[in-house]
Amino acid sequence: MSAAPAWPPAPPGHPFGPHTLPYGSFRAEGAEGRRACVAIGDLVLDLTAATAALLPERAPLFADGTLDGLLGAGPAVWAEVRAALTRWLTDARHRPAVEPLLRPAADVTLTLPFTVADYVDFYASEHHATNLGRLFRPDGDPLTPNWKHLPIGYHGRSGTVVVSGTPVARPAGQRRTAGGDLAFGPSERLDIEAEVGFVVGTPSVPGRPVPLADAGRHLFGVCLVNDWSARDIQAWEYVPLGPFLGKAFATSVSPWVVPLAALGHARVAPPPRDPRPLPYLDDTGGEPWGFDIELTVTLNGHTLSRPPFAAMYWTAAQQLAHLTSGGARVRPGDLFASGTVSGPVPGQYGSLIELTRGGAVPLELPGGEARTFLRDGDEVVIGATAPGPDGSRIGLGSVRGRIVPPGTPTGHA
Ligand code: CA
Numbered sequence: 524m525s526a527a528p529a530w531p532p533a534p535p536g537h538p539f540g541p542h543t544l545p546y547g548s549f550r551a552e553g554a555e556g557r558r559a560c561v562a563i564g565d566l567v568l569d570l571t572a573a574t575a576a577l578l579p580e581r582a583p584l585f586a587d588g589t590l591d592g593l594l595g596a597g598p599a600v601w602a603e604v605r606a607a608l609t610r611w612l613t614d615a616r617h618r619p620a621v622e623p624l625l626r627p628a629a630d631v632t633l634t635l636p637f638t639v640a641d642y643v644d645f646y647a648s649e650h651h652a653t654n655l656g657r658l659f660r661p662d663g664d665p666l667t668p669n670w671k672h673l674p675i676g677y678h679g680r681s682g683t684v685v686v687s688g689t690p691v692a693r694p695a696g697q698r699r700t701a702g703g704d705l706a707f708g709p710s711e712r713l714d715i716e717a718e719v720g721f722v723v724g725t726p727s728v729p730g731r732p733v734p735l736a737d738a739g740r741h742l743f744g745v746c747l748v749n750d751w752s753a754r755d756i757q758a759w760e761y762v763p764l765g766p767f768l769g770k771a772f773a774t775s776v777s778p779w780v781v782p783l784a785a786l787g788h789a790r791v792a793p794p795p796r797d798p799r800p801l802p803y804l805d806d807t808g809g810e811p812w813g814f815d816i817e818l819t820v821t822l823n824g825h826t827l828s829r830p831p832f833a834a835m836y837w838t839a840a841q842q843l844a845h846l847t848s849g850g851a852r853v854r855p856g857d858l859f860a861s862g863t864v865s866g867p868v869p870g871q872y873g874s875l876i877e878l879t880r881g882g883a884v885p886l887e888l889p890g891g892e893a894r895t896f897l898r899d900g901d902e903v904v905i906g907a908t909a910p911g912p913d914g915s916r917i918g919l920g921s922v923r924g925r926i927v928p929p930g931t932p933t934g935h936a
Contacts, residue, residue, distance in 0.1 A: 530615040532625060533564030538918020540564070541613050542911045544605060545779035545920065546590050546744070549631035557588025557634060562779060562920075563612050566625045570608075573624050577617075578607050590637040590780060594724040594743055595855035601724065601743065605784055633778035635686040637722065640856035642681040643846065644718075644750055644770065645674055647837035649794075651865035651873065658881040659758065671798060674837040674845050676862075679750075680771040684858065687777050687922040690933045693899060694772040696756035709929040710753035710769075712882060713897040716863040717820050717830050717873035717905045718748040721839040722780050723857035732847045735806050738840035741853060745786070747777040747818070747905050747922040748860045754876055754896070773933075774860070777905075779920040786917065789814045789909035791833050803848055804841050812838035816909045816919065818864055820873065823902055825888050830864035830873040832907075901926050 531541045539545065539562040547560050549567060559570040574582040581604060584592035593604065611617045646652055649666070652675075656665030669675065685691075693709050700706050724743030727733050733741055750770060757769030793813040799805055806812065816832035842859050863873040872878045875896055878886055885893035897903070906921035927933065 530618050531563065531613045532566055532622075536915065537564045538908060538916060539920075540911070540915065541609065542915065543781060543785050543917045544608050544612070545781045545785070545918075546570070546593070546636060547778045547780070548589050548634045548636040550634060551626065551631040559585040559588055559590060559593070559636075560631075561608055562628060563625070565628050567628050567631055568608075568612070568621065569624045569626070573611065573621065576624070577611065577620060578604070581607075591855060594637060594722065595726065597725045598740055601782060601784065605782060633686060633688075635684070635776070636778060636780055638856045639681040639684045639858050640723075640854040642679040642684055642774065642858045642860070643676045643842070644679045644766070644860045644862065645676040645837065645842050646862040647674055647835045647842070648862055648865045648873075649836040650834065650867050650871075651863040651877065654865060654872070654877045658876060671796070671836075672800065673804070674842045676842065676846070677765040679774065679860070681858070683771060684774045684776055685933075687775055687924070689773070689775065689924065690927045690931065691751055691773045691775065691924045692927050692931045692933050693929045694753050694756065694768070695929050696753060696760075696768050698755035698759050710755055711896065712754035712876075713926065714752045714754050714875045715820070715873075715897070715903050715905075716748075716750035716752055717818050717828075718750055718860045718863060719814075719816060719818075719832050719907070720746045720748040720776055720861070721842075721859040722746060723843075723853045723859070724855055726854045727847050727852045729852040730850050732803070733843050733853070734803070735809055735840050735844050738812065738843050739783070739810070741843060742783060742839055744780040744782040745814075745816075745919065746780050747907055747919055749775040749903060749905050749922050749924055750860055750863070751775065751924070752874070773924070775922050775924045776858070777920045777922040781917065781919050785911075786814055786909055788911050789816060789917065791815045793838050794834060794836060796836065800841070803844055806838065806841060812840040814909060816907050818873065818905060818907045821904045821906075822894065823888065827878060827886065828870055828872050830871050831866045832861070832864050834866050835861060835864065897926050899926050899928050
């Protein structure tokens with residue numbers, strides 16, 4: 524028998540304490556359809572039911588069980604809903620009304636929490652771009668001439684963004700064999716990319732760029748991303764238009780969207796930029812859009828690396844300013860993946876291709892196993908935390924995926 528939870532219903536020091544309050548969406552036995560939710564400790568609060576009972580004027584936002592309505596509602600409503608949640612989950616006077624709407628997180632199935640609109644994969648880590656440049660273009664400069672002048676990105680495939688826990692079938696495609704022949708078959712260089720995803724809320728006005736100073740009106744929160752990558756397919760196809768099928772078979776995201784309101788203590792200045800970017804990308808003296816988020820990458824339970832997000836060269840605010848500078852608009856549910864997060868040393872690399880120097884130096888796993896790229900059955904988990912108030916840590920949850928053989932039906936959770 525478990526005792527009734529204290530109030531707030533999270534143990535002290537829990538990564539999903541009352542200062543985190545990440546948003547998600549679940550299905551569960553005994554609950555009709557999908558339900559929007561908020562995590563508190565090891566419990567989830569049914570936000571669809573809670574707003575219907577306690578904040579009826581905002582209930583329509585959550586009636587479909589997703590975060591879509593909230594994302595598009597804008598910063599004033601984001602603040603209002605978060606303030607209400609904070610009251611409900613910290614002030615014991617609300618306990619009688621709120622407690623019946625809590626259920627153990629272990630009893631629910633978390634689903635993709637919002638409809639992914641457009642998905643852009645950026646390339647914002649100077650360390651990662653340099654490492655990849657050396658591997659893909661050994662005879663040239665590691666960074667392309669444009670890299671320090673604009674946030675490089677490409678439009679990815681939103682339809683294959685899947686929630687954490689969805690199996691990932693090994694993709695097949697065209698590749699060059701070691702002997703130089705052309706072959707079609709299962710990827711032999713299946714990799715991960717540990718990234719942080721920024722979720723757009725408020726839409727922009729078509730044709731009107733979003734200046735750096737307005738980023739906070741549009742960017743709602745963050746999730747964790749594993750941008751699975753088939754390096755052999757990618758290497759053959761990416762010239763001249765960039766990645767295509769080598770990154771279009773699955774992109775996994777964590778089930779929780781942590782609002783930027785929870786990450787105030789994690790804000791840090793981005794690294795110095797040299798040369799100084801053009802004025803529309805120059806954030807000197809502005810609100811800092813770096814975040815001290817510490818990622819952890821594990822393979823079959825063994826920690827491979829701890830990539831530091833604070834080292835990223837380009838920020839989400841700059842990515843938003845650049846994306847909209849040419850006339851493109853953003854919509855609720857647009858997802859900006861940061862690009863692989865890598866720090867300057869191998870223990871901070873966010874991909875296997877970097878950790879194994881292009882597959883030349885296998886990683887040794889406990890038990891004597893060696894690994895260059897992923898085998899069927901491998902499970903990768905990317906987790907993260909960030910500074911919270913008073914020396915605490917805010918949790919970002921995790922994104923998990925297991926590789927299954929080619930052609931295995933995976934479905935979408
Ligand atoms: Ca990527």
